[in-house]
Amino acid sequence: MSPMHAEPEFWEERYRAGQTPWEFPGVPPALTRFLARNPARLGDTVLVPGCGSGQELAAFAAAGYAVTAVDFSATAVDRARARVPAGAAVALHCADFFTCPLAAAGYRLIYERTFVCALDPARWAAVTARIASLLRPEGRWVGLFYEGPKEDGPPFGWDGGEAEELLRARLEPLLTLPVPPAESPALFAGREWWREWRRPAEA
Numbered sequence: 001m002s003p004m005h006a007e008p009e010f011w012e013e014r015y016r017a018g019q020t021p022w023e024f025p026g027v028p029p030a031l032t033r034f035l036a037r038n039p040a041r042l043g044d045t046v047l048v049p050g051c052g053s054g055q056e057l058a059a060f061a062a063a064g065y066a067v068t069a070v071d072f073s074a075t076a077v078d079r080a081r082a083r084v085p086a087g088a089a090v091a092l093h094c095a096d097f098f099t100c101p102l103a104a105a106g107y108r109l110i111y112e113r114t115f116v117c118a119l120d121p122a123r124w125a126a127v128t129a130r131i132a133s134l135l136r137p138e139g140r141w142v143g144l145f146y147e148g149p150k151e152d153g154p155p156f157g158w159d160g161g162e163a164e165e166l167l168r169a170r171l172e173p174l175l176t177l178p179v180p181p182a183e184s185p186a187l188f189a190g191r192e193w194w195r196e197w198r199r200p201a202e203a
């Protein structure tokens with residue numbers, strides 16, 4: 001039997017009850033800084049897996065990216081939809097990230113914030129393989145990665161060992177920056193890192 005947090009109901013209950021301690025109230029400043037450094041070029045796309053209530057989607061669209069976002073909690077997707085301005089280039093899907101049809105090698109960017117730490121470490125190999133297969137060659141997986149204990153999650157912290165090895169088998173590390181504690185919700189303060197990984201050109 002799959003663990004409770006692998007099912008949409010686990011997250012759905014928390015969104016409905018307003019128990020969402022992982023949420024940052026707005027666009028994370030680290031993402032704002034990234035978008036200032038990386039405005040979209042023509043045709044650039046971003047995928048946001050486990051987008052939750054979608055705080056970041058309008059910011060990506062305003063920076064020129066065509067956005068695809070996926071979450072399997074219907075309440076989260078409704079909240080995300082309500083945040084997106086009319087006419088913005090944002091496609092939202094209420095679906096399982098691992099099985100929904102997405103464009104293979106289709107995305108210039110994939111954005112991470114508290115999605116992979118929602119997954120049991122037993123799924124790290126599957127999630128890194130799926131992410132790498134969805135990136136265009138030279139596309140980047142960027143965002144806020146949680147480092148902490150990997151037991152008793154969610155959140156499950158990436159441990160810098162096994163997770164790092166899985167990633168390095170498919171993606172090149174480009175950048176790691178600390179995130180000031182004030183820029184994270186209390187649950188993650190001092191434990192989020194802005195990271196950027198690239199799919200090699202020849203992959």
Ligand SMILES: C[S@@+](CC[C@H](N)C(=O)[O-])C[C@H]1O[C@@H](n2cnc3c(N)ncnc32)[C@H](O)[C@@H]1O
Pocket residue numbers: 006008011012022023024049050051052053054070071072073076095096097098113114115118
């Ligand atoms: C900790 S929340 C993070 C939400 C959002 N990224 C944020 O920063 O507020 C994890 C999210 O991942 C979603 N999720 C977990 N497993 C998923 C899966 N297999 N497919 C799609 N969404 C999933 C949950 O519904 C939840 O919204």
